[in-house]
Amino acid sequence: MxxxxxxxxxxxxxxxxxxxxxxxxxxxxxxxxxxxxxxxxxxxxxxxxxxxxxxxxxxxxxxxxxxxxxxxxxxxxxxxxxxxxxxxxxxxxxxxxxxxxxxxxxxxxxxxxxxxxxxxxxxxxxxxxxxxxxxxxxxxxxxxxxxxxxxxxxxxxxxxxxxxxxxxxxxxxxPRMDLVAEMLSVSRSEVDESIFRLGVGDRVDIDKPFVLVSQHPVTTEYGTGREQITATLQAVKNIGLPAIVLWPNADAGSDDIAKGIRIWREKGLDTDMHFFKNLPISTYVQLMKRTKCLVGNSSSGIREGAFIGTPVVNIGTRQAGRERGSNVIDTGNDADEIASAIQKQLSHGPYGFEPIYxxxxxxxxxxxxxxxxxxxxxxxxxx
Amino acid sequence: MxxxxxxxxxxxxxxxxxxxxxxxxxxxxxxxxxxxxxxxxxxxxxxxxxxxxxxxxxxxxxxxxxxxxxxxxxxxxxxxxxxxxxxxxxxxxxxxxxxxxxxxxxxxxxxxxxxxxxxxxxxxxxxxxxxxxxxxxxxxxxxxxxxxxxxxxxxxxxxxxxxxxxxxxxxxxxPRMDLVAEMLSVSRSEVDESIFRLGVGDRVDIDKPFVLVSQHPVTTEYGTGREQITATLQAVKNIGLPAIVLWPNADAGSDDIAKGIRIWREKGLDTDMHFFKNLPISTYVQLMKRTKCLVGNSSSGIREGAFIGTPVVNIGTRQAGRERGSNVIDTGNDADEIASAIQKQLSHGPYGFEPIYxxxxxxxxxxxxxxxxxxxxxxxxxx
Amino acid sequence: MxxxxxxxxxxxxxxxxxxxxxxxxxxxxxxxxxxxxxxxxxxxxxxxxxxxxxxxxxxxxxxxxxxxxxxxxxxxxxxxxxxxxxxxxxxxxxxxxxxxxxxxxxxxxxxxxxxxxxxxxxxxxxxxxxxxxxxxxxxxxxxxxxxxxxxxxxxxxxxxxxxxxxxxxxxxxxPRMDLVAEMLSVSRSEVDESIFRLGVGDRVDIDKPFVLVSQHPVTTEYGTGREQITATLQAVKNIGLPAIVLWPNADAGSDDIAKGIRIWREKGLDTDMHFFKNLPISTYVQLMKRTKCLVGNSSSGIREGAFIGTPVVNIGTRQAGRERGSNVIDTGNDADEIASAIQKQLSHGPYGFEPIYxxxxxxxxxxxxxxxxxxxxxxxxxx
Amino acid sequence: MxxxxxxxxxxxxxxxxxxxxxxxxxxxxxxxxxxxxxxxxxxxxxxxxxxxxxxxxxxxxxxxxxxxxxxxxxxxxxxxxxxxxxxxxxxxxxxxxxxxxxxxxxxxxxxxxxxxxxxxxxxxxxxxxxxxxxxxxxxxxxxxxxxxxxxxxxxxxxxxxxxxxxxxxxxxxxPRMDLVAEMLSVSRSEVDESIFRLGVGDRVDIDKPFVLVSQHPVTTEYGTGREQITATLQAVKNIGLPAIVLWPNADAGSDDIAKGIRIWREKGLDTDMHFFKNLPISTYVQLMKRTKCLVGNSSSGIREGAFIGTPVVNIGTRQAGRERGSNVIDTGNDADEIASAIQKQLSHGPYGFEPIYxxxxxxxxxxxxxxxxxxxxxxxxxx
Structure with a gap:
């Protein structure tokens, strides 16, 4: 053996x-x-x-x-x-x-x-x-x-x-696509309101249009995470759709992003937003299938996104150079730019399957x- | 600044x-x-x-x-x-x-x-x-x-x-060549018998033909160092010239080579051999200039050797793939093979300067x- | 110097x-x-x-x-x-x-x-x-x-x-008493409702009777923290007064107590309770001055308690053997025993100053x- | 179990x-x-x-x-x-x-x-x-x-x-005495000249009078080890008996003592002295039984010494306060003082068994x- x-x-x-x-x-x-x-x-x-x-x-x-x-x-x-x-x-x-x-x-x-x-x-x-x-x-x-x-x-x-x-x-x-394939094969009804028992913030109706946010620190831009997440949250706010927001990975700079989120909440700007520290990956994949747009700099937008067909707004340098499908629109760390890219994805709707990964x-x-x-x-x- | x-x-x-x-x-x-x-x-x-x-x-x-x-x-x-x-x-x-x-x-x-x-x-x-x-x-x-x-x-x-x-x-x-150039410019007489106050073993007359040995452990061949150094010392012994032997670097496996040297000495096979733990680099360069042949697997044979023109017998895989001049003969870890390569270098004598490094x-x-x-x-x- | x-x-x-x-x-x-x-x-x-x-x-x-x-x-x-x-x-x-x-x-x-x-x-x-x-x-x-x-x-x-x-x-x-003396000298009005902007849970009216809870893990009883904090919270609940509860120190076993608190809250048992991760020490001292009873196993009950005159119910082995004043009643880790000790302290009211520490x-x-x-x-x- | x-x-x-x-x-x-x-x-x-x-x-x-x-x-x-x-x-x-x-x-x-x-x-x-x-x-x-x-x-x-x-x-x-008892029960002839195959320096005739030296660094006197060992070696030299010298333990300061020994040897003062890095404990016990005097600051002089009856000159502060038998004379780190104590022990000869340890x-x-x-x-x- x-x-x-x-x-x-x-x-x-x-x-x-x-x-x-x-x-x-x-x-x-x-x-x-x-x-x-x-x-x-x-x-x-x-x-x-x-x-x-x-x-x-x-x-x-x-x-x-x-x-x-x-x-x-x-x-x-x-x-x-x-x-x-x-x-x-x-x-x-x-x-x-x-x-x-x-x-x-x-x-x-x-x-x-x-x-x-x-x-x-x-x-x-x-x-x-x-x-x-x-x-x-x-x-x-x-x-x-x-x-x-x-x-x-x-x-x-x-x-x-x-x-x-x-x-x-x-x-x-x-190998993640092996799991994604499997998860997509289960019934859509497996993910429901009960996910909101965890996390904090307002509940989001996932049968109606919503935005998914997943943004991590960029280690070579240490110290700018708080600004970056604030721009993203602002953009989402401006669009006016409810949002599900994921906490950042443990990495240099994640405290910075976490602080940005905490301040956002303390200012009371978090209406129609729900925040998760961890989501089962199967729930996350179902949300990627359902969301009108995934916003942030997670690699999932590019990788699983191509497999699932999720409309993605990819922000900043974190995914620069990664091979990507037609489902991705890239933007800088600017609230207006992000908002306008989300708008484009809302108009386009879901994409087809591309087996890049x-x-x-x-x-x-x-x-x-x-x-x-x-x-x-x-x-x-x-x- | x-x-x-x-x-x-x-x-x-x-x-x-x-x-x-x-x-x-x-x-x-x-x-x-x-x-x-x-x-x-x-x-x-x-x-x-x-x-x-x-x-x-x-x-x-x-x-x-x-x-x-x-x-x-x-x-x-x-x-x-x-x-x-x-x-x-x-x-x-x-x-x-x-x-x-x-x-x-x-x-x-x-x-x-x-x-x-x-x-x-x-x-x-x-x-x-x-x-x-x-x-x-x-x-x-x-x-x-x-x-x-x-x-x-x-x-x-x-x-x-x-x-x-x-x-x-x-x-x-x-940058080592900067130092070598400088060291070679000082008078030959700077290195004399006094170097033998350090180290152990017999003194070697460095105005007569002698061999220089510098052999280090090969980390991917961990556990074979003792055999390897023994083959080298045997080859040098067979040639019949006195030898100056350097202790290995601190690295995985150096204890193994050190043990090989210690056993060689305890068996009383170390006549006409002197062993140094450390030599000033300037002394080493002078010895490279004077030796009839440098034997072992030190990178100095290939790098400084090309600059100085030292005849070198390079043993085993440690320097594989390194750009080298005409002064180097490569061999395996076999006493006879090594001895015969040394013999060839003794017949050839010193080489000309090659500015590869x-x-x-x-x-x-x-x-x-x-x-x-x-x-x-x-x-x-x-x- | x-x-x-x-x-x-x-x-x-x-x-x-x-x-x-x-x-x-x-x-x-x-x-x-x-x-x-x-x-x-x-x-x-x-x-x-x-x-x-x-x-x-x-x-x-x-x-x-x-x-x-x-x-x-x-x-x-x-x-x-x-x-x-x-x-x-x-x-x-x-x-x-x-x-x-x-x-x-x-x-x-x-x-x-x-x-x-x-x-x-x-x-x-x-x-x-x-x-x-x-x-x-x-x-x-x-x-x-x-x-x-x-x-x-x-x-x-x-x-x-x-x-x-x-x-x-x-x-x-x-030396902590130096600070306590100083803090007690400031006006009572310095601590007000605004402290509840931090922490989670219901607000507590600190001008009316309330209980203060501070319980830490006992490292030699690793694995029992969840039970212990649950007994304490149950006792406080039974008494019927509102409570301010402090999060445990970082120590082996604190996750265990934290989990106990989290489950308590998830079960919805946390009405009339407010939970703080950290309190400014000056606020804590003011709360010790005002509370009807401090419950738990914090050393503050025994040390600052003697100085301030706080009625204290000290639970379990954590403070065993520490010199203490008349303000402390000791109990085991049992909800009923704890509740009855709190009841005694409520009847007694504040104690006089004892300069033990x-x-x-x-x-x-x-x-x-x-x-x-x-x-x-x-x-x-x-x- | x-x-x-x-x-x-x-x-x-x-x-x-x-x-x-x-x-x-x-x-x-x-x-x-x-x-x-x-x-x-x-x-x-x-x-x-x-x-x-x-x-x-x-x-x-x-x-x-x-x-x-x-x-x-x-x-x-x-x-x-x-x-x-x-x-x-x-x-x-x-x-x-x-x-x-x-x-x-x-x-x-x-x-x-x-x-x-x-x-x-x-x-x-x-x-x-x-x-x-x-x-x-x-x-x-x-x-x-x-x-x-x-x-x-x-x-x-x-x-x-x-x-x-x-x-x-x-x-x-x-528990060391258990071993000492056992070792002393074996025949005296078990330790002979062959021990000198290891170590460096002159051979010592262990059937004739000799001194045994074992000196370790005193960590609170870091930096003085070289002087201390030199005084001891000088004292032994002055007495005129051959000596067996043990290398110090690995401890803060042992490099210092090792350097003292090395310089002593380089000065050529090491005639009639043999130096061991390690001795089997059984050999050491036999040498303690035979030596005219154990000199240094090893605890063995006091502990095994009492059991065996070895005359001991104990130098400096390292063993201060340790319960000791009549076999021990204490001195400072001064060559003359040490020499005169050795002289006293030579006159006295072996002591009787004392079961202190x-x-x-x-x-x-x-x-x-x-x-x-x-x-x-x-x-x-x-x-």
Whole structure:
């Protein structure tokens, strides 16, 4: 049995890799080792670890590695703490391959720990282009990884250009689409008013037109988050539709955005708005299907958006360079500009399906390749 | 004044960047901030920090970050510890640019700390190709760096292919050559018998033919170091010339090589051999000039070797892919093969100068570029 | 100038030492060095660091040392992280004396760092007796400290019995009482309805009878916090008076209590109750003056309570062994028992002043002693 | 089965507890969990971990926690690193009791980790008095420990005075004496010239009179170690007997003493002297039996010395206050004073047996008590 270790560091991580975890667990020649850490083990981010266990996966180790503060400094230090903790775990569970997801700072810690310890590394979601420090982390991880699972054609080509040997790069699509496909197949009636028992603020009638807001900090623009979220909320307010607003990710600068939201509420500007810290991903996908427009800088607008056909207004630099479908309108961080883009999307209505980030079968493809691949530990750039 | 912070983590680091430090210190628009850490602050690696201060540089902070053990696990953890310590220092000295050197694990910690903290990163010695995990670290650092100072044409082209914008890549040569040029200009008589007051073993007559041995662990071949050094020492023994042998670097696996040397000595096989833990770089350069053959896997054979014209037998995978001159013969880790390559070099004698790794003016070029460059913090791959 | 370094790790820490900080700052021969860390630097605990700066103190360094999770494991690890960070700071600011406060885990880190680095240690609030792990930490710190500032006669005697030389033990009273005296001297009208702009829940008329609840986790009874707070809330409910409820401290087990409160609210049992995460200490003191009864396990009931004369129902083991006045009735963690004790206090009404924990002049006494004391670094038990 | 976890952090630790480990392993109701860390896992301190395994114990986890440098700062940081690592291990092996040994900094980390995690703590060698920071650490650990195993009557009484409940204090003697008794029972001929295959310097004829030197740094006198060892070596030189000299422990200041020894040797003053980094404890005991005089500040002179009857010259403050037999003469750090004390011991010759530190049966007593004791987790001072 080949032991595949997956580190889950956040709710987003988990939904990006859950389809792969399932496929590994089913595969006769693979053994799954789940390590949970960072925000995934914390109550205040919704205890993703419980979710993981409820879904039938067993967690072999948990790593408390987040140093409180959510500043650039604590982000660096948290990575450091992860690098101190993870080798102890890898020494004890001895994985054959470590599979890392995406481009967050905990991914960097996982990757470095495995690299120093001569454990082969597989990587999903490499080769994409975006803003923030994730851009550097993602390509750096590619330079450590031995097996690559890009989600789109564009990303595939970029990884090869980065000097990775073609046989090690596998275009499989994004495993999140496997889940999205599944979630869209359930009845529309599964999401109803009961979701508003959680969160705070006014209830929104989700059978009528509403806007969905999901905006995260841009780490290279640290200190501007409060202004940015305020512009977005102002734009939504001006449009006059009710809105469902999501809390930002744990990242350098999220306190800043959180403060922006809190001040907005304290000023009493939050009528017809409801705020969620965490939403089950299935609920979120249903909301993406129903909303008149998704506003913010979440990657979901571009990725799941293309699959679902959601009209999206994508703000600022955070998703710059990411391959996107016709469903996305890009704008700057200006309330008027944002409002006018939302207006355009309201006139257009829903878009058709575009399979840019996969067709919903990535999980099984990845498990299969992992079971077959023999890794050459010493990497060598191809040029 | 633009503040340029340089982290020195080892003796090798220091000689790779000393010429740049001097040029920065002289430059009217630059301020130098030296941080010393890792093995550079330790007595048992020869207290490089004292050397730095004797050379007229002041050290603004020191970082104890090496966790004892020198296994892959402690190497990862030491990087983690560096990542916990360095942000505190950067917060306090607020550099405008962090200049990182090469591809060691402490370089990775410096790079990540700066990257998370939104401090622009300059990098020397990027774009080269070699064996071991350094290969991955080096290219990963390139993906974080904003200004690149490759040492050779080959390296320059590789960095551009890695998707870095051409205007950010500057072919300046290796700053070590600045020092080598200077050291070779002093009289040959500066190195004499007195060097044997340090180290252990028999004295070697350096006015007669002798072999120089410098062999380091290959981290991806962890556990084989003892065999490898034994094969090399056996080959040298078979040739019959006296030998000067250098102790390995602090790295995963160096205990293994050290043990090989210790057992060799305990068996009494060390006649006509002298062993040094540390040599002043100027002495080493003089020995490279005089030796009949440099044997091992040190990068100096390939880099300084090309500049000096030293006959080199390069063993194993550690320097694989590095651009090299006609002075190098490559072999595997086999005593007979090594002995026969040494024999060939003895017949050939010294080689001519080849400026593959610079012409001795890198320091000033780098300082000048640092003073002029305006950095765009948000990186974006070029393709 | 003698440099006195004080580490502030929480809001409670700050109010325990603020009077001393003021006196040091005024003293002609002393220089104050404030280091802020642990929860004191975090937004979600009310950014005590801003308060410190608004009060006219400058903070020379900040330490992010809290690892998220608030379990026994992360508490240990956070202490470890503090021990990695603090020596760097002490090396840079070179204090002559480190003054540590009380018995929290960050206090242990401060103490150990200073002890290993041969920096003399002064300690306030030593020698007292209480439940939880604080009991061990407090006495252990006494064994490291060179100058002792107990708050009560009892505590003084206990420190001497612990083998500390009598000349090093100074009975000065608790510096918090300095602040309480000051706060009580301002007009009653300073606290009004406006405090309810913060927190959540129903408003309470503070001119009419109300109960004040402040209950923290008992670390040696980890896992029982939810039950305990529920019993307390039930007792208060049964009494029928409105209540002001404070959120627990950050400590192992506080999530548990927080969850108890959250479930209480979700069940809709929170009518006539208002919940605060943080209250300005001055507001809290005014509420202690006005409340019919303080219920819970906060040390304030026993300490400030004796000074103010507040009727207190003290629940469970957390304050066991602490010297107390006639204003306190002790009970177990049982709703009925608690309710009947509250009833007794309602019948009794306010108590008279008892100066068990000082007369409000501790700050100046401590500063004076610090300025005069010459410390013998090598400690030796007296028996 | 009650799981007893013992952390071994150094060679000295190991010989202090080995007899207990054996007795636990034999005990039908106890399960032994050995964790090795600090210098015990390092090659350069003689890989104590291999010794442990050769002795038939299995090591369940190893902790790399020593940060290189051996300064007060790194000692504090190493404790911090231990506090980050150990909770992960305790979480995984879930001991019922953690047994800590003595008073070194790694003991502090073990103790704090267990204390925060609500694991009962047993402690050997508490209650003694000595110099250096060990004095504070030892008594602080007593304040955390739930079961105490003092080695001498004096120590027993001191622990009770420190406020520990008498039923929790057990006078059992020092477990090292169990080993000493055993070692002395083997034939004198077991130690011969072959020991000089290790170490460096001249061979010493151990069948003729010789002096044994063992001197460690005094942490509260950091920076004076070089002078101190030089005075001692000078005194020995003046006496004119050959000497066997032991290298210092890893501790803040040991580099300083090591440097003193190195300079002594480089000056060529080391005739008739042999230097050992590590000696098997059995060899050391045999040398203590044979030497004319043990010189330095090692606790072995006082403890094993009383059992064996070795004439001892004890230098400086390191052992101040430790209960001692008639075999010890105390002196200051002055070469003449030391020499004259040695002279007195040469005239006196060997002393008789004094069972101050136990009669050689501590191991079994401790195991028995551990198996029977029910621990009350919440500690409370007795006065």
């Amino acid at each position: 080949k032991k595949i270790c997956i580190f889950i560091g956040s709710r987003a991580n988990y939904s990006s890799i859950k389809a792969v975890m399932r496929a590994i667990q089913k595969h006769p020649e693979l053994e799954l080792q789940v390590v949970a850490g960072a925000s995934a083990v914390l109550d205040r981010y919704g205890s993703v670890i419980n979710l993981i266990e409820q879904d039938g996966f067993s967690v072999v180790a948990r790593v408390h590695m987040l140093i409180e503060g959510e500043t650039p400094t604590t982000m660096a230090k948290s990575t450091g703490l992860g690098l101190i903790e993870l080798p102890t775990i890898f020494e004890s569970i001895k994985p054959d391959i470590v599979l890392t997801v995406g481009d967050r700072f905990e991914t960097m810690a996982t990757t470095l720990a495995a690299a120093y310890m001569n454990i082969p590394i597989a990587h999903t979601m490499g080769g994409e282009v975006s803003g923030t420090i994730d851009e550097s982390i993602r390509h750096a991880i590619t330079k450590f990884a031995h097996i690559h699972f890009p989600a789109s054609r564009d990303a595939y080509e970029r990884i090869v250009k980065l000097g990775e040997p073609e046989p090690s790069v596998h275009l499989v699509g994004c 996969g067709d919903g079968t990535a999980g099984e493809k990845i498990a299969d390749i992992l079971s077959r691949t023999v890794v050459q530990l010493q990497k060598r750039i191809t040029y | 633009k503040k340029i912070c340089i982290f020195i983590g080892s003796r090798a680091n220091y000689s790779s960047i000393k010429a740049v430090m001097r040029a920065i210190q002289k430059h009217p628009e630059l301020e130098l901030q030296v941080v010393a850490g890792a093995s550079a602050v330790l007595d048992r690696y020869g207290s490089v920090i004292n050397l730095i201060e004797q050379d007229g540089f002041s050290v603004v902070a020191r970082v104890h970050m090496l966790i004892e053990g020198e296994t892959p696990t402690t190497m990862a953890k030491s990087t983690g510890l560096g990542l916990i310590e360095l942000p505190t220092i950067f917060e306090s000295i607020k550099p405008d640019i962090v200049l990182t050197v090469g591809d060691r694990f402490e370089t990775m910690a410096t790079t990540l700390a700066a990257a998370y903290m939104n401090i622009p990163i300059a990098h020397t010695m990027g774009g080269e190709v070699s064996g071991t995990i350094d290969e991955s670290i080096r290219h990963a650092i390139t993906k974080f760096a904003h200004i690149h100072f490759p040492a050779s044409r080959d390296a320059y082209e590789r960095i551009v292919k890695l998707g870095e914008p051409e205007p950010s890549v500057h072919l300046v040569g290796c 610079g012409d001795g003016t890198a320091g000033e070029k780098i300082a000048d570029i640092l003073s002029r460059t305006v950095v765009q913090l948000q990186k974006r791959i070029t393709y | 003698k440099k006195i370094c004080i580490f502030i790790g929480s809001r409670a820490n700050y109010s325990s030492i603020k009077a001393v900080m003021r006196a040091i700052q005024k003293h002609p021969e002393l220089e104050l060095q404030v280091v802020a860390g642990a929860s004191a630097v975090l937004d979600r605990y009310g950014s005590v660091i801003n308060l410190i700066e608004q009060d006219g103190f400058s903070v020379v360094a900040r330490v992010h040392m809290l690892i998220e999770g608030e379990t026994p494991t992360t508490m240990a690890k956070s202490t470890g992280l503090g021990l990695i960070e603090l020596p760097t700071i002490f090396e840079s600011i070179k204090p002559d004396i480190v003054l540590t406060v009380g018995d929290r885990f960050e206090t242990m880190a401060t103490t150990l760092a200073a002890a290993y680095m041969n920096i003399p240690i002064a300690h306030t609030m030593g020698g007292e007796v209480s439940g939880t792990i604080d009991e061990s930490i407090r006495h252990a710190i006494t064994k490291f400290a060179h100058i002792h500032f107990p708050a009560s006669r009892d505590a003084y005697e206990r420190i001497v019995k612990l083998g500390e030389p009598e000349p090093s033990v100074h009975l000065v009273g608790c 000082g007369d409000g002049t501790a700050g100046e006494k401590i500063a004076d002693i610090l300025s005069r004391t010459v410390v013998q670094l090598q400690k030796r038990i007296t028996y | 009650k799981k007893i976890c013992i952390f071994i952090g150094s060679r000295a630790n190991y010989s202090s507890i080995k007899a207990v480990m054996r007795a636990i392993q034999k005990h039908p109701e106890l399960e032994l969990q050995v964790v090795a860390g600090a210098s015990a896992v390092l090659d350069r301190y003689g890989s104590v971990i291999n010794l442990i395994e050769q002795d038939g114990f299995s090591v369940v986890a190893r902790v790399h926690m020593l940060i290189e440098g051996e300064t007060p700062t790194t000692m504090a940081k190493s404790t911090g690193l231990g506090l980050i690592e150990l909770p992960t291990i305790f979480e995984s092996i879930k001991p019922d009791i953690v047994l800590t040994v003595g008073d070194r900094f790694e003991t502090m980390a073990t103790t704090l980790a267990a204390a925060y995690m609500n694991i009962p703590i047993a402690h050997t060698m508490g209650g003694e008095v000595s110099g250096t920071i060990d004095e504070s650490i030892r008594h602080a650990i007593t304040k955390f420990a739930h079961i105490h195993f003092p080695a001498s009557r004096d120590a027993y009484e001191r622990i009770v005075k420190l406020g520990e409940p008498e039923p929790s204090v057990h006078l059992v003697g020092c 136990g009669d050689g049966t501590a191991g079994e007593k401790i195991a028995d008590i551990l198996s029977r004791t029910v621990v009350q987790l919440q500690k409370r001072i007795t006065y």
